[in-house]
Amino acid sequence: MLRRTLLLGLCRGPLGRGLGTHRGGSILGKVEGRGGYRGSWMAPSSSSVTFRTQDPAHDVKTVGRLGGGDRDGKMSEIKKKIQSILPGGDWNPLYDTSYLPPESSDVVIVGGGVLGLSVAYWLKKLEKPRGAIRVLVVERDHTYSRASTVLSVGGIRQQFSVPENVQLSLFSVDFLRNINEYLAVADDPPLDIQFNPSGYLLLASEKGAAIMENNVKEGAKVCLMSPEQLRNKFPWINTEGVALASYGMEHEGWFDPWCLLQGLRRKVQSMGVLFCRGEVTRFVSSSNLMKTASGEEVNLKRIHEVHVKIDQSLEYQPVECAIVINAAGAWSGQVAELAGIGKGPPGTLQGTKLPVELRKRYVYLWHCPQGPGLETPFVIDPSGTYFRREGLGHNYLGGCSPTEEEEPDPGNLEVDHDFFQDRVWPPLAQRVPAFETLKVRSAWAGYYDYNTFDQNGVVGPHPLVINMYFATGFSGHGLQQAPAVGRAVAEMVLEGHFQTINLSSFLFSRFYSGEKVQEHNII
Amino acid sequence: MLKIIIPTAMLMPMTWLSKPNMIWINSTIYSLLISLISLSYLNQLGDNSLNFSLLFFSDPLSAPLLVLTTWLLPLMLMASQSHLSKETLTRKKLYITMLTTLQLLLIMTFTATELIMFYILFEATLIPTLIIITRWGNQTERLNAGLYFLFYTLMGSLPLLVALLYIQNTTGTLNFLIIQYWAKPISTTWSNIFLWLACMMAFMVKMPLYGLHLWLPKAHVEAPIAGSMVLAAVLLKLGGYGMMRITILLNPTTNQMAYPFMMLSLWGMVMTSSVCLRQTDLKSLIAYSSVSHMALVIVAVLIQTPWSYMGATALMIAHGLTSSMLFCLANSNYERVHSRTMILARGLQTILPLMAAWWLLASLANLALPPTINLIGELFVVMASFSWSNMTIILMGTNIIITALYTLYMLITTQRGKHTHHIKNINPSFTRENALMTLHLLPLLLLSLNPKTVLGPIY
Numbered sequence: 004m005l006r007r008t009l010l011l012g013l014c015r016g017p018l019g020r021g022l023g024t025h026r027g028g029s030i031l032g033k034v035e036g037r038g039g040y041r042g043s044w045m046a047p048s049s050s051s052v053t054f055r056t057q058d059p060a061h062d063v064k065t066v067g068r069l070g071g072g073d074r075d076g077k078m079s080e081i082k083k084k085i086q087s088i089l090p091g092g093d094w095n096p097l098y099d100t101s102y103l104p105p106e107s108s109d110v111v112i113v114g115g116g117v118l119g120l121s122v123a124y125w126l127k128k129l130e131k132p133r134g135a136i137r138v139l140v141v142e143r144d145h146t147y148s149r150a151s152t153v154l155s156v157g158g159i160r161q162q163f164s165v166p167e168n169v170q171l172s173l174f175s176v177d178f179l180r181n182i183n184e185y186l187a188v189a190d191d192p193p194l195d196i197q198f199n200p201s202g203y204l205l206l207a208s209e210k211g212a213a214i215m216e217n218n219v220k221e222g223a224k225v226c227l228m229s230p231e232q233l234r235n236k237f238p239w240i241n242t243e244g245v246a247l248a249s250y251g252m253e254h255e256g257w258f259d260p261w262c263l264l265q266g267l268r269r270k271v272q273s274m275g276v277l278f279c280r281g282e283v284t285r286f287v288s289s290s291n292l293m294k295t296a297s298g299e300e301v302n303l304k305r306i307h308e309v310h311v312k313i314d315q316s317l318e319y320q321p322v323e324c325a326i327v328i329n330a331a332g333a334w335s336g337q338v339a340e341l342a343g344i345g346k347g348p349p350g351t352l353q354g355t356k357l358p359v360e361l362r363k364r365y366v367y368l369w370h371c372p373q374g375p376g377l378e379t380p381f382v383i384d385p386s387g388t389y390f391r392r393e394g395l396g397h398n399y400l401g402g403c404s405p406t407e408e409e410e411p412d413p414g415n416l417e418v419d420h421d422f423f424q425d426r427v428w429p430p431l432a433q434r435v436p437a438f439e440t441l442k443v444r445s446a447w448a449g450y451y452d453y454n455t456f457d458q459n460g461v462v463g464p465h466p467l468v469i470n471m472y473f474a475t476g477f478s479g480h481g482l483q484q485a486p487a488v489g490r491a492v493a494e495m496v497l498e499g500h501f502q503t504i505n506l507s508s509f510l511f512s513r514f515y516s517g518e519k520v521q522e523h524n525i526i
Numbered sequence: 527m528l529k530i531i532i533p534t535a536m537l538m539p540m541t542w543l544s545k546p547n548m549i550w551i552n553s554t555i556y557s558l559l560i561s562l563i564s565l566s567y568l569n570q571l572g573d574n575s576l577n578f579s580l581l582f583f584s585d586p587l588s589a590p591l592l593v594l595t596t597w598l599l600p601l602m603l604m605a606s607q608s609h610l611s612k613e614t615l616t617r618k619k620l621y622i623t624m625l626t627t628l629q630l631l632l633i634m635t636f637t638a639t640e641l642i643m644f645y646i647l648f649e650a651t652l653i654p655t656l657i658i659i660t661r662w663g664n665q666t667e668r669l670n671a672g673l674y675f676l677f678y679t680l681m682g683s684l685p686l687l688v689a690l691l692y693i694q695n696t697t698g699t700l701n702f703l704i705i706q707y708w709a710k711p712i713s714t715t716w717s718n719i720f721l722w723l724a725c726m727m728a729f730m731v732k733m734p735l736y737g738l739h740l741w742l743p744k745a746h747v748e749a750p751i752a753g754s755m756v757l758a759a760v761l762l763k764l765g766g767y768g769m770m771r772i773t774i775l776l777n778p779t780t781n782q783m784a785y786p787f788m789m790l791s792l793w794g795m796v797m798t799s800s801v802c803l804r805q806t807d808l809k810s811l812i813a814y815s816s817v818s819h820m821a822l823v824i825v826a827v828l829i830q831t832p833w834s835y836m837g838a839t840a841l842m843i844a845h846g847l848t849s850s851m852l853f854c855l856a857n858s859n860y861e862r863v864h865s866r867t868m869i870l871a872r873g874l875q876t877i878l879p880l881m882a883a884w885w886l887l888a889s890l891a892n893l894a895l896p897p898t899i900n901l902i903g904e905l906f907v908v909m910a911s912f913s914w915s916n917m918t919i920i921l922m923g924t925n926i927i928i929t930a931l932y933t934l935y936m937l938i939t940t941q942r943g944k945h946t947h948h949i950k951n952i953n954p955s956f957t958r959e960n961a962l963m964t965l966h967l968l969p970l971l972l973l974s975l976n977p978k979t980v981l982g983p984i985y
Contacts, residue, residue: 107664303950324865464947496948
């Protein structure tokens with residue numbers, strides 16, 4: 004009875020610091036509820052697939068468990084009161100404000116997806132005196148029902164044409180391989196990220212063959228194969244129309260993004276980052292008219308307050324901050340507009356918007372008993388269609404990026420099954436004859452944080468709103484580069500320059516100067 | 527004395543009746559005038575005190591503290607202008623009223639003759655301070671901080687009331703001028719030990735003594751700038767002043783009873799200085815350095831030698847000015863970057879060079895550079911404690927080194943190095959801020975030319 008009381012009392016308390024829990028911030032306890040996410044990384048492969056089609060309105064409640072008899076309840080109430088009054092507790096005599104974010108925080112990260120959490124992790128890891136910086140992650144949907152991270156197919160590759168992309172992926176693979184050293188939390192079970200290192204197979208037609216040859220960059224272990232070699236290695240492929248194939252030998256494959264997300268989340272909480280469920284609705288900033296070295300006048304803005312609106316309520320909390328990190332994924336463009344980025348005459352630096360938009364992409368899961376076996380890499384057809392093996396039961400995931408004209412309406416996440424029939428299945432069936440008979444099991448849609456400028460990420464500070472840093476716009480390859488990008492942004496915030504991987508070509512200023520970082524291998 | 531008290535009291539109606547664009551100007555200028563009037567009290571008689579009436583007197587110990595208090599009010603008003611600019615008019619006036627009330631109570635506390643009147647005013651100063659911390663502080667933790675501040679001091683000072691009433695009953699008077707000639711040695715019985723404890727604990731908590739210092743970092747960090755300034759500069763000195771007054775009645779029990787508190791202070795000095803080396807929050811660092819400096823004062827008062835009393839008085843004035851100046855500098859940083867973390871606003875020397883000069887001078891004063899009165903205070907205390915016991919020099923020496931270390935750490939982290947990207951557009955230093963720093967620094971430097979003003983009644 005005593006143990007049950009202890010568990011009840013400790014679980015329900017605003018502190019939540021009880022047996023075996025190592026939460027850093029006290030805010031999370033009440034907002035998250037129990038059992039919401041803790042169990043989910045135990046059985047990743049089955050739950051990850053089913054979770055995505057769950058009703059997004061499902062939410063975890065914040066009411067504590069009222070088990071046991073009334074005596075137990077009273078005991079835990081008393082225990083809770085005593086605990087909160089003792090030194091170290093956050094007793095508020097007036098009213099309960101634990102669902103609100105703190106009134107001030109050094110860094111506010113808008114968006115709690117894998118990029119936001121990665122930045123939070125590296126900020127806490129790289130800060131010199133431990134515990135120096137207070138970080139707040141603002142995420143409006145803690146079930147991640149529309150976040151790009153969890154709806155992603157989860158692939159990671161190094162076959163990029165831009166060398167920085169290759170370096171980012173290489174570090175990320177190293178992070179994923181050693182994830183239990185990076186993200187270890189005392190008393191919690193190790194993560195099983197289910198990394199399938201099956202490699203990527205990019206197929207190129209005659210036109211693309213020359214580009215593909217050029218694109219083999221340093222650091223990526225890639226094997227270029229002719230059609231005969233391809234037929235030898237993968238007999239299920241129909242090599243008609245394929246002139247060259249590049250097969251990644253090492254460090255490529257796919258993993259479970261939900262597991263990475265939850266691993267980052269619990270590690271970041273144990274490091275003391277505060278989470279808050281709300282939406283950023285306003286930035287209060289102050290601006291100064293300053294002169295550059297060449298004498299022209301610029302208006303430099305700094306955001307000093309972030310208004311976080313609580314869900315389903317009109318209440319908002321102004322959070323005083325020194326640095327804002329925009330990691331809002333597909334909605335980064337809207338967040339940037341709140342900060343006044345892009346409000347100016349077009350063609351000037353003030354008028355340059357953040358060109359990140361929502362783009363809807365479909366992913367289909369089908370079952371094909373005669374399909375390619377366990378060795379199947381992540382195959383990308385020259386037509387843009389892709390597929391990969393999912394699990395051990397002859398299931399496959401795949402899809403296709405629509406062309407500009409057939410972009411679906413990103414207003415909702417409804418799946419268009421005709422798209423599969425018209426655009427995905429024919430090239431698939433042509434490439435892999437076994438796929439002529441398949442049965443679509445389920446499908447979902449997710450958003451790309453699509454950078455309409457050059458489909459590569461935006462990293463680093465904005466030149467005019469000087470304390471907003473970006474970590475967004477990766478257009479479909481954000482998940483695989485998240486650990487490295489997080490480190491780069493953290494270095495930029497703490498040191499002022501990139502230290503390990505030089506991402507200066509990914510800065511915001513390229514949108515104004517027009518220098519595209521064109522990636523030739525975008526799915 | 528009334529020539530200070532009545533003008534200070536009248537500052538309040540003046541604030542409420544001023545035009546909206548004149549409230550700051552009026553209150554600052556008039557409080558500056560009042561402080562100039564109080565300078566006349568520094569002209570003390572040789573070996574006796576200036577007795578203004580039955581209620582008020584000032585002697586060479588309380589006169590510098592009085593001048594410090596009145597000098598601080600215009601500085602507090604200047605420092606608060608920026609963060610109150612967004613409040614409504616009534617709130618601004620209320621804030622100024624709180625500061626003025628606090629000022630009034632402090633003036634009367636430092637010049638009170640009756641110890642009961644001293645006690646009442648000592649307690650009364652808690653109320654405006656509590657209101658300033660909890661209403662105008664920055665974060666939700668300020669409620670907690672206010673609670674800690676209030677209850678630590680109340681718990682300590684309730685026994686003091688009982689002790690004072692007992693002394694009144696046995697001695698017949700609590701008028702300080704009489705008592706200093708009436709004090710007889712008391713024997714070391716259990717009840718006298720408790721009497722000693724009752725008298726001293728209130729001031730120990732206020733100083734604060736190392737074991738009871740938990741309220742100070744909280745209160746300092748959560749308070750707005752004027753609250754931090756007055757807390758660090760004056761309220762802490764109430765403890766030292768009270769201790770110096772009340773130990774006259776408690777001889778020779780002090781010789782035995784002082785041991786545990788000496789140990790706590792000596793050890794606490796080194797501990798809090800070491801904690802400063804690991805602080806990431808700028809205000810918290812300055813708060814812990816206050817604890818460290820005040821521990822020296824406790825050691826000095828408990829030794830009760832002429833040199834230690836001179837050192838304690840000098841140290842109190844010097845620390846008041848230096849600590850207040852450091853808080854103002856930290857606040858000027860905070861108003862620009864909106865964060866108190868040191869590593870987020872680095873390399874300010876290249877962007878605000880004049881402010882860097884003030885940072886340098888304040889840091890040099892904090893680490894007791896000769897010939898400032900900080901050094902005179904520390905040196906006298908170190909010498910006196912060495913003569914009390916040779917072993918204390920080890921701890922004192924360690925403390926001096928660590929003080930220098932953390933002060934330079936603070937200076938170098940905030941001023942030197944490459945500046946962070948997001949502080950490129952901070953506002954340049956306002957004239958108001960530069961004037962504030964000058965007004966802090968000028969008395970400090972001038973006093974090093976004539977330190978006998980602050981060396982107390984023993985000199």
